[in-house]
Amino acid sequence: MDCCASSNNRETAKTGRCPSCGEKGKGLSIITLKSLLIASSLETIEPDNTYFFCPNSSCNTVYFSGTHLQTFEEDALKVPVFQKNSSMHVPVCYCFNWTRDRLFQAYSDNLQPIEHIKEHVQSNRCGCEVNNPQGACCLGNVTAYLRSLNERKVEEI
Numbered sequence: 001m002d003c004c005a006s007s008n009n010r011e012t013a014k015t016g017r018c019p020s021c022g023e024k025g026k027g028l029s030i031i032t033l034k035s036l037l038i039a040s041s042l043e044t045i046e047p048d049n050t051y052f053f054c055p056n057s058s059c060n061t062v063y064f065s066g067t068h069l070q071t072f073e074e075d076a077l078k079v080p081v082f083q084k085n086s087s088m089h090v091p092v093c094y095c096f097n098w099t100r101d102r103l104f105q106a107y108s109d110n111l112q113p114i115e116h117i118k119e120h121v122q123s124n125r126c127g128c129e130v131n132n133p134q135g136a137c138c139l140g141n142v143t144a145y146l147r148s149l150n151e152r153k154v155e156e157i
């Protein structure tokens with residue numbers, strides 16, 4: 001399931017290689033940068049360029065442009081970036097503010113946080129394109145994070 005399928009325009013179909021780590025980046029709509037960059041960084045973007053998100057957790061570059069090798073790190077954004085920041089206060093689901101902490105708490109209480117999130121997504125309430133630094137649906141990250149909690153639990157037993 002992808003909540004932002006309707007926003008998957010031609011920009012997001014493009015790929016580029018991160019100039020810092022070489023990983024394949026995901027193409028973004030410019031609105032994602034416009035929403036999430038702090039003012040001093042926003043003042044330097046070239047809206048006609050295609051920007052990409054680097055998902056590599058061991059790379060400091062969050063956004064890059066293939067055209068002028070422009071890069072932005074986490075401090076250029078208004079929000080912490082899930083893929084680049086392992087703190088518990090960082091959102092996994094940005095739209096509905098499910099931080100690692102909150103997901104961990106819900107998981108520990110045997111609640112089903114993913115079902116809550118899916119319900120809002122299915123009701124078309126999410127806005128990943130302007131809230132989530134990756135510019136796309138968070139559900140994959142939420143599922144992966146909950147799975148990692150599950151695996152940790154199994155290891156403890």
Ligand SMILES: [Zn+2]
Nearest residue numbers: 018021054059
């Ligand atoms: Zn990178």
